[in-house]
Amino acid sequence: MSLLENFDFAALRELLGTLGADGWLLYDFHGINPSATRVLGIHGMGTRRFFVLLPRAGKPVAIAHRIELASFEGFPGEVRPYAAWRELHAVLGPLVAGKTLAMEVSPRDGVPYLDRVPHGVIELLEGFGARIVSSAPLVTRFAARWSPAELAGHRRAAEGLAGIARETLRWAGSELARGAEVRETAVQGRVMEAFARTGLVTDHPPIVGFQANAANPHYEPLEGADRRLQVGELLLLDLWAGPSRGTVFADQTWMAFAGRTPDAEVRRVWETVRAARDAAVDTLRGRWGKATVTGAELDDAARGVITKAGFGEFFPHRTGHSIDRDLHGSGPHLDNFETADDRALLAGIGFSVEPGIYLPGRFGMRSEINVFLDAAGPEVTPRVPQTDLLLV
Amino acid sequence: MSLLENFDFAALRELLGTLGADGWLLYDFHGINPSATRVLGIHGMGTRRFFVLLPRAGKPVAIAHRIELASFEGFPGEVRPYAAWRELHAVLGPLVAGKTLAMEVSPRDGVPYLDRVPHGVIELLEGFGARIVSSAPLVTRFAARWSPAELAGHRRAAEGLAGIARETLRWAGSELARGAEVRETAVQGRVMEAFARTGLVTDHPPIVGFQANAANPHYEPLEGADRRLQVGELLLLDLWAGPSRGTVFADQTWMAFAGRTPDAEVRRVWETVRAARDAAVDTLRGRWGKATVTGAELDDAARGVITKAGFGEFFPHRTGHSIDRDLHGSGPHLDNFETADDRALLAGIGFSVEPGIYLPGRFGMRSEINVFLDAAGPEVTPRVPQTDLLLV
Numbered sequence: 142m143s144l145l146e147n148f149d150f151a152a153l154r155e156l157l158g159t160l161g162a163d164g165w166l167l168y169d170f171h172g173i174n175p176s177a178t179r180v181l182g183i184h185g186m187g188t189r190r191f192f193v194l195l196p197r198a199g200k201p202v203a204i205a206h207r208i209e210l211a212s213f214e215g216f217p218g219e220v221r222p223y224a225a226w227r228e229l230h231a232v233l234g235p236l237v238a239g240k241t242l243a244m245e246v247s248p249r250d251g252v253p254y255l256d257r258v259p260h261g262v263i264e265l266l267e268g269f270g271a272r273i274v275s276s277a278p279l280v281t282r283f284a285a286r287w288s289p290a291e292l293a294g295h296r297r298a299a300e301g302l303a304g305i306a307r308e309t310l311r312w313a314g315s316e317l318a319r320g321a322e323v324r325e326t327a328v329q330g331r332v333m334e335a336f337a338r339t340g341l342v343t344d345h346p347p348i349v350g351f352q353a354n355a356a357n358p359h360y361e362p363l364e365g366a367d368r369r370l371q372v373g374e375l376l377l378l379d380l381w382a383g384p385s386r387g388t389v390f391a392d393q394t395w396m397a398f399a400g401r402t403p404d405a406e407v408r409r410v411w412e413t414v415r416a417a418r419d420a421a422v423d424t425l426r427g428r429w430g431k432a433t434v435t436g437a438e439l440d441d442a443a444r445g446v447i448t449k450a451g452f453g454e455f456f457p458h459r460t461g462h463s464i465d466r467d468l469h470g471s472g473p474h475l476d477n478f479e480t481a482d483d484r485a486l487l488a489g490i491g492f493s494v495e496p497g498i499y500l501p502g503r504f505g506m507r508s509e510i511n512v513f514l515d516a517a518g519p520e521v522t523p524r525v526p527q528t529d530l531l532l533v
Numbered sequence: 534m535s536l537l538e539n540f541d542f543a544a545l546r547e548l549l550g551t552l553g554a555d556g557w558l559l560y561d562f563h564g565i566n567p568s569a570t571r572v573l574g575i576h577g578m579g580t581r582r583f584f585v586l587l588p589r590a591g592k593p594v595a596i597a598h599r600i601e602l603a604s605f606e607g608f609p610g611e612v613r614p615y616a617a618w619r620e621l622h623a624v625l626g627p628l629v630a631g632k633t634l635a636m637e638v639s640p641r642d643g644v645p646y647l648d649r650v651p652h653g654v655i656e657l658l659e660g661f662g663a664r665i666v667s668s669a670p671l672v673t674r675f676a677a678r679w680s681p682a683e684l685a686g687h688r689r690a691a692e693g694l695a696g697i698a699r700e701t702l703r704w705a706g707s708e709l710a711r712g713a714e715v716r717e718t719a720v721q722g723r724v725m726e727a728f729a730r731t732g733l734v735t736d737h738p739p740i741v742g743f744q745a746n747a748a749n750p751h752y753e754p755l756e757g758a759d760r761r762l763q764v765g766e767l768l769l770l771d772l773w774a775g776p777s778r779g780t781v782f783a784d785q786t787w788m789a790f791a792g793r794t795p796d797a798e799v800r801r802v803w804e805t806v807r808a809a810r811d812a813a814v815d816t817l818r819g820r821w822g823k824a825t826v827t828g829a830e831l832d833d834a835a836r837g838v839i840t841k842a843g844f845g846e847f848f849p850h851r852t853g854h855s856i857d858r859d860l861h862g863s864g865p866h867l868d869n870f871e872t873a874d875d876r877a878l879l880a881g882i883g884f885s886v887e888p889g890i891y892l893p894g895r896f897g898m899r900s901e902i903n904v905f906l907d908a909a910g911p912e913v914t915p916r917v918p919q920t921d922l923l924l925v
Binding site: 248 | 562563565581582598599600616617618638639640641642643645646648649650651652653654655656657660665750751849850869870871872873
């Protein structure tokens with residue numbers, strides 16, 4: 142894979158136009174800005190500073206250290222080497238002077254995931270006469286967008302996960318019914334076996350939490366210290382996997398109840414979580430193609446449902462995260478809670494929608510689906526999301 | 534190890550006084566600022582933003598996310614939790630308003646190793662009415678300083694390395710003399726065996742380069758593609774190790790010549806490199822205790838010798854790097870070439886001194902020693918540095 146392979150320069154020019162920017166200036170030093178290396182397709186971490194200008198007009202220019210020129214072999218543009226910092230300044234200054242440049246900054250650290258350029262670098266560039274604006278839509282378009290092959294792989298993984306989740310939760314219920322011991326780590330193990338059988342790979346076993354453990358959004362069962370399922374308890378299963386490492390994973394959470402008749406409160410929490418999840422998707426569908434929609438607005442939509450139902454303080458995390466080749470991707474998150482993610486949701490990207498309600502020491506629920514933003518509109522995966530609490 | 538264990542608050546107050554700062558504000562997000570976690574003694578990477586204020590007067594204050602409070606257990610001060618970004622702002626604003634705060638910034642990115650706080654974070658803090666100054670001397674004092682045990686370990690490692698280097702280079706010469714094949718990777722292997730035998734550990738095999746390979750400052754021999762030693766060639770051996778991982782390593786480069794009579798050019802390059810090395814140490818000794826000395830000034834001293842001898846363009850790297858629990862440490866580097874490291878050299882820290890001359894395709898030489906800055910003056914390790922080219 143060579144640098145900037147298949148990079149859509151026409152799309153870049155168009156987006157730079159809407160930003161009123163003369164170019165996208167990518168900066169990295171010791172891996173501080175993962176979007177830069179992702180977009181360029183540079184592998185391995187550099188030990189020296191580089192700047193790459195992708196201009197609206199003209200050829201790309203890379204300013205790279207002499208001892209790290211190997212990283213820029215095949216660069217589709219001009220490579221200007223430097224060794225001493227005075228040379229770096231001598232090359233960089235004239236390149237940026239008087240230009241408006243998009244970089245990975247986020248005003249007032251609104252989106253810390255995007256806020257990657259150190260203060261001193263901005264100071265240096267502004268000192269050379271550059272004006273810096275946020276590259277948010279460029280990162281979304283060029284780092285977070287799925288390829289058709291990645292979308293196809295995600296869809297397959299999503300249907301696989303949905304089947305495995307339903308089958309595994311039903312197995313847990315039937316084991317309990319026949320009097321067997323069902324532990325959280327056993328459910329985990331069964332999911333991992335199903336992944337292996339169906340050719341799905343993951344970077345971590347799923348989260349399995351029974352009843353009070355499901356009330357901890359960061360719970361991880363540990364063998365020997367995990368919980369044994371009892372009749373009348375809730376089961377939370379959060380699982381993620383994809384066709385291979387470095388592809389777009391699917392990421393889902395399913396809820397089950399070990400019994401036939403969940404009580405009114407359990408039903409009400411489930412219905413609230415599901416309604417919050419669907420409110421985010423409905424808001425997106427209602428606005429898509431008509432106006433810009435941000436991740437923060439979908440968080441507000443889901444959170445609004447939960448707050449209105451009186452559970453606001455029990456939903457202590459964002460509604461969803463960007464998904465790309467990283468499970469927690471570089472695009473917009475559905476978040477106006479942990480961060481103020483005012484980045485626009487653009488066609489070609491995907492994310493999770495996963496509101497939850499966690500009643501400490503009692504029980505918790507989360508429902509998680511994924512959305513791919515097709516140009517024609519949002520596509521939810523899996524095709525048939527969970528509507529009712531699984532009674533197992 | 535608990536947070537801020539053995540932290541010298543009196544020393545902090547004094548240094549903050551000289552900086553004219555009301556406190557040191559440590560910020561981290563996803564490991565972007567290694568000095569912050571190092572100084573606090575936090576292990577593992579956080580996924581949410583934190584701010585820790587170590588004030589000149591009063592108790593430390595940590596602002597940490599609710600789901601990551603575990604990292605702040607035992608914090609010697611007040612922990613103010615937040616979940617939503619509005620809460621973060623509500624807590625952070627009043628804490629910093631009107632204060633002058635030291636942070637890991639470096640004006641105009643002069644020292645990129647120190648320039649760790651994203652632009653948007655500074656913007657946010659300045660918006661709250663804070664004034665930000667560079668924490669450079671604080672990082673040097675609290676992240677790069679060696680403990681007495683670390684100094685003792687470094688000294689032992691330094692004497693061990695010097696013995697292993699001399700012995701290994703002599704072995705290579707005697708093997709060659711008896712007609713045996715001596716390859717670069719074989720010399721590497723012999724050093725690794727000697728490390729194991731003497732209880733030294735390293736994170737990487739040494740650099741061994743013969744003749745033209747020694748002209749590449751980033752050379753690494755690969756088995757099968759490495760060079761076989763010939764009579765009349767130079768041998769470069771750069772080795773580093775310590776008593777255990779996470780301690781202060783020693784890092785040395787030794788030069789040998791396979792023969793009895795190096796020619797005039799080889800002798801001249803060696804004498805220039807050695808003189809450059811000694812010029813840095815002499816400059817430091819001459820100024821220590823009288824005036825502030827910066828890493829950039831010692832680089833200028835060494836580089837001046839090499840430039841004056843006409844080899845300036847063949848010395849394409851800094852003169853030395855900070856050494857602490859990381860081989861490339863967080864304190865001042867001897868560098869006014871790759872970066873403009875104007876950080877003051879403070880008592881209690883250490884660094885390498887390793888000028889080199891690399892004549893591409895022909896041969897290269899480097900001589901590397903380490904310096905510990907005792908309050909009483911600089912201490913060079915090993916006790917007896919290389920003075921003459923080893924004739925082996």
